[in-house]
Amino acid sequence: MRVHPAGAIDGAVQTCRVDLREALPLWEPTPGWLNTASYGLPPRPTVEAVRRALGEWQRGDVPWSVWDVSTGRARAEFARLVGVETDDVAIGAAVSQLLAPVAASLPAGARVVVPEIEFTSNLFPWLVRDLDVRTVPLDKVADAVDGRTAVVAFSIVQSATGEMSPVEDILAAARANGALVVADASQAAGWLPLDATRFDVLACAAYKWLMAPRGAAFCYVAPAVLDRIRPVAAGWYAGDEPGGEPHAYYGPPLRLAPTARRFDLSPAWFSYVGAAPALELLNAVGVERIHAHDVALADRFLRGLGLPPAGSAIVSVDLPGAAERLAAAGVRAAVRDGRLRAAFHLYTTDADVDLALNALT
Structure with a gap:
């Protein structure tokens, strides 16, 4: 797996490390995705691999x-x-x-x-x-x-x-x-x-x-x-x-x-x-670096709401009307057990956090 200057990663299995900032262009989320706890967004190599396999299946090209x-x-x-x-x-x-x-x-x-x-x-x-x-x-x-x-x-x-x-x-x-x-x-x-x-x-x-x-x-x-x-x-x-x-x-x-x-x-x-x-x-990016990135964004979100950091990539807050305000701003999160649930992953950015905080505060 290699990172090219344009940010693309090919599909060869390697053990090299990939900087998180170099990997970010591999995702193309619409701003405001805070719902990885429901489903994660695939990187470009995943989308391309599935599309290629579907074409092979459609044509009967391979066993x-x-x-x-x-x-x-x-x-x-x-x-x-x-x-x-x-x-x-x-x-x-x-x-x-x-x-x-x-x-x-x-x-x-x-x-x-x-x-x-x-x-x-x-x-x-x-x-x-x-x-x-x-x-x-x-x-x-x-x-x-x-x-x-x-x-x-x-x-x-x-x-x-x-x-x-x-x-x-x-x-x-x-x-x-x-x-x-x-x-x-x-x-x-x-x-x-x-x-x-x-x-x-x-x-x-x-x-x-x-x-x-x-x-x-x-x-x-x-x-x-x-x-x-x-x-x-x-x-x-x-x-x-x-x-x-x-x-x-x-x-x-x-x-x-x-x-x-x-x-x-x-x-x-x-x-x-x-x-x-x-x-x-x-694995190329490294779960330790992803952990630091995800938790930092989640805690930043909580601090922006005047709440203490939780140290988790998933946060749950009791804010009446929060889901409706976020949806109006284009932020996609979830409601679980009557509380807003937001999740932050490696493709989440400061801008996503700001978009959510602006809608809520």
Whole structure:
């Protein structure tokens, strides 16, 4: 991946670093986009890659295996982003889909502790099973974990409010009581530095802060818990095929991959065609620099409203009529739980913040 003088980045996979200011021309947002917590905006290499693949599909120019190369690229880049081995990452289409096998592997009546504010993708997979699901306030999650707890499941950053969960406290309580730790990183990965090896399972939808098309999602499964989870959704893409064959399509015996690939779901090709260059660009810029940029803008927004900084790229404020005033000014944000939710990412600028503040103040 190279930055050219005009600001364009090609699609070659490289390990070079890209300055955030040089990368900014790769996005073309209409001013006022403060809604990455709903969906992220794709960089030009992602848009061009998807358009190219759609043309190939329309004409029948290439076999599907050409597009599937992007699945491997995206898997490797996500692993790099969260500090794990590539073989420990499974791919799918949605967080709930990737967490369902974890829930299905628990015995009936097993206790699962979840924050009461949790997004349903990390709640419904537990609720639809015959499990003892306990929902508690976010700041009480660690206290609710005891020797009867099989799993504690939570989002690292909460979707509704942008609050960062008390990860250290939860991890300490879970480890002390032998509970599995299942984290949803959909609102964290891409702007918050993460070490996924600290969790047993970490799932992430890629269409938000990873700026990929919807239909790509990733799941880290720690090797220590691999055999405790039954791959109940296994299909041809989860198979292990020795002898150089990428996949065998027909007949027994069961032959699952020995790694987290056994949890793979057949990929939505074009979603991964778009995900690969987006993730490569994120890693080239560096999540530490993105974190500093995003949080600085979010805190600037809060200070402009006379509120204290929160240290998160997602902010939630109670301002009656704020959504209507922002919409009238062309600022796109969201309302969650009756509060304005604004999100700031690497393509957000000071001008976007000023546009929102002018509308609100």
